[in-house]
Amino acid sequence: REDRITLAHGSGGKASRTLVEAVFLAAFGNPLLEPLEDGAECTVDGARLAFTTDSYVVSPLFFPGGDIGDLAVNGTVNDLAVTGARPLHLSASFILEEGFEVEALTRIAASMRAAADAAGVQIVTGDTKVVQRGKADGCYITTAGVGLLDRPVRLGVVHARPGDAILVSGPIGEHGVTIMLARGELDIHAELASDTAPVHGLVAHLLDRTTGVRAMRDATRGGVATILNEIATAAGVGVVVDEDAIPVRTEVRGACELLGIDPLYVACEGRIVVVVDGAEADTALAALREHPLGEAAAIVGRVTDDQPGMVLLNTGFGGTRVVDLLVGDPLPRIC
Amino acid sequence: REDRITLAHGSGGKASRTLVEAVFLAAFGNPLLEPLEDGAECTVDGARLAFTTDSYVVSPLFFPGGDIGDLAVNGTVNDLAVTGARPLHLSASFILEEGFEVEALTRIAASMRAAADAAGVQIVTGDTKVVQRGKADGCYITTAGVGLLDRPVRLGVVHARPGDAILVSGPIGEHGVTIMLARGELDIHAELASDTAPVHGLVAHLLDRTTGVRAMRDATRGGVATILNEIATAAGVGVVVDEDAIPVRTEVRGACELLGIDPLYVACEGRIVVVVDGAEADTALAALREHPLGEAAAIVGRVTDDQPGMVLLNTGFGGTRVVDLLVGDPLPRIC
Ligand SMILES: Nc1ncnc2c1ncn2[C@@H]1O[C@H](COP(=O)(O)OP(=O)(O)OP(=O)(O)O)[C@@H](O)[C@H]1O
Ligand SMILES: Nc1ncnc2c1ncn2[C@@H]1O[C@H](COP(=O)(O)OP(=O)(O)OP(=O)(O)O)[C@@H](O)[C@H]1O
Ligand SMILES: [Mg+2]
Ligand SMILES: [Mg+2]
Numbered sequence A, B: 001r002e003d004r005i006t007l008a009h010g011s012g013g014k015a016s017r018t019l020v021e022a023v024f025l026a027a028f029g030n031p032l033l034e035p036l037e038d039g040a041e042c043t044v045d046g047a048r049l050a051f052t053t054d055s056y057v058v059s060p061l062f063f064p065g066g067d068i069g070d071l072a073v074n075g076t077v078n079d080l081a082v083t084g085a086r087p088l089h090l091s092a093s094f095i096l097e098e099g100f101e102v103e104a105l106t107r108i109a110a111s112m113r114a115a116a117d118a119a120g121v122q123i124v125t126g127d128t129k130v131v132q133r134g135k136a137d138g139c140y141i142t143t144a145g146v147g148l149l150d151r152p153v154r155l156g157v158v159h160a161r162p163g164d165a166i167l168v169s170g171p172i173g174e175h176g177v178t179i180m181l182a183r184g185e186l187d188i189h190a191e192l193a194s195d196t197a198p199v200h201g202l203v204a205h206l207l208d209r210t211t212g213v214r215a216m217r218d219a220t221r222g223g224v225a226t227i228l229n230e231i232a233t234a235a236g237v238g239v240v241v242d243e244d245a246i247p248v249r250t251e252v253r254g255a256c257e258l259l260g261i262d263p264l265y266v267a268c269e270g271r272i273v274v275v276v277d278g279a280e281a282d283t284a285l286a287a288l289r290e291h292p293l294g295e296a297a298a299i300v301g302r303v304t305d306d307q308p309g310m311v312l313l314n315t316g317f318g319g320t321r322v323v324d325l326l327v328g329d330p331l332p333r334i335c
């Protein structure tokens, strides 16, 4: 274990997980936090609430397809949605760097409002702190959100079991690659935009049509590979995915090859991974595809009982390789 | 209105207020946010919830009497408590600077747990982002909190009316002065520690003993002067306070004189301002004094119907002066 924080601790991958367990879970540990799901389930006065938070430090602040503002709203909406909750109320807390343009802040606030309206949530409380020049990078935003768990389902990756199918809701990696390209440090040009979107409608449609959903996750930092590992670890099962089945746009695949990274590890901000009873895989796939955000959904793999805790990828060439947690951080500050 | 963010926008004073109204309220505006109280009241599935958030950017991270961790927990507990809610669940989101010591982070997490235990709340969800060296200052924390409004009271500074009494729960300005001195840039030494403390118990005791409480506020950035102005503005009333009645420790008074600042504007992190029906002023005072955190509570002023919107201070010398919102930021990054 390192003595100092590294960028890898923010990657969503192996180092992130280790830090969260060794420092935060060790200190805060309680039954509501312990599942380490996207949101915590809290019962307050009989109401089953979901509660979640994320900080946003994306650079640049504005990028094709969105900005830090709609990212901060959609990200928290999505963490609520994948717990099965109806997202309701958001908080928004800003850490601003001295010298940041008020006009940029105004645009960010406007896109947060638009994103909140699109997701049917309200920003009901907030905070604003300012730090000296050189102590931040323009604008950091932390959102938290409260949702209502109004369906009689209990979701969680711990419920995955052999025979379940694994789906993704659309092409992966667009957000991460878009941010990398938006930094303009690479001589790569591609017609790409962030996939940032609120998935609450897609999730609601899926849950309306299928009873066999065991777990959902939004594939953010660390990408789909991280989620697959979380399923394998939490449920103590094996996961097998087929490389050819995973939807990846040509532009993303091309940029990833040039960047030397695997799209499986690249962040999305509007895609979910679904674990569903194998008998309902086709129903779930059809439901996802009926929704505009799920048109390119695909069944990508299955849960097995061999190799518990491991994720195996059947490559396009007929081989098999282990998909581990991300080590290092090839794409810092993607969200 | 400025084009760029200044430190004054983070002071809690006049510039903060203007920014919140012109940018955030203008964009997010909705009936739950509009009262601009310490927390928002949200009804979810019949449960009356309070929801609040704050970011913490205090420098230094460790100081006499506390650290950024217990500040972040107590601050959110207090914003819930003064709305009349029972604080229940907290989120904790970290923005870490590359290179930050894991050992310091571990100590911060431990003091968050201790503060949570002391306040009877649980940290149930969190997030961890890392930014490059020079893009933060060690560790920033954002907490959000959910509480249950389980009393049949509706509190808010808008309810203040002529004849009401104004109380403070203890000596003011200790937190702010402690932080200033902890920076070691001034050649002032004083036996002072932050007053950071969770006020939920004090508030519960007060509400158990008094029915006439109209509003409570925790006096953080901008100090008691800011709260008094918020009362005057929100309720369209006059506020008159007596300088001699305001409890200020000798060490705080001395340091403030040397620093050239007025203790009325200096942040506390464990003091509340209470507006109560004048007929219940003594009951409220007695209730506060019965609690360890309120031993030095005092009636400091009253609500009037002349000079609506204004705060007047009767000085120790028999004069009167206007107490305006804080302009500028004499004490940046106090919380
Ligand atoms: N500092 C922290 N304190 C407490 N819990 C934390 C902390 N950081 C992360 N967690 C918990 O760890 C789990 C994983 O967090 P993570 O941020 O990776 O999930 P996520 O929000 O779904 O992903 P992303 O942040 O990429 O959107 C969650 O249950 C979260 O509550
Ligand atoms: N960026 C923001 N977006 C939305 N609302 C905000 C924002 N910043 C502040 N507010 C709102 O403005 C009001 C005052 O906020 P402020 O942070 O001054 O209160 P506080 O948390 O009680 O004080 P402190 O932050 O010093 O502890 C609150 O109602 C808060 O929700
Ligand atoms: Mg998530
Ligand atoms: Mg998230």
Ligand SMILES: [Mg+2]
Residues within 6 Å of the ligand: A126, A127, A128, B053, B054, B055
């Ligand atoms: Mg605040």
Ligand SMILES: [Mg+2]
Residues within 6 Å of the ligand: B038, B078, B079, B217, B218, B219, B220
């Ligand atoms: Mg407050």
Ligand SMILES: [Mg+2]
Residues within 6 Å of the ligand: B053, B054, B075, B076, B079, B220
């Ligand atoms: Mg506060």
Ligand SMILES: [Mg+2]
Residues within 6 Å of the ligand: A053, A054, A055, B126, B127, B128
């Ligand atoms: Mg997160």
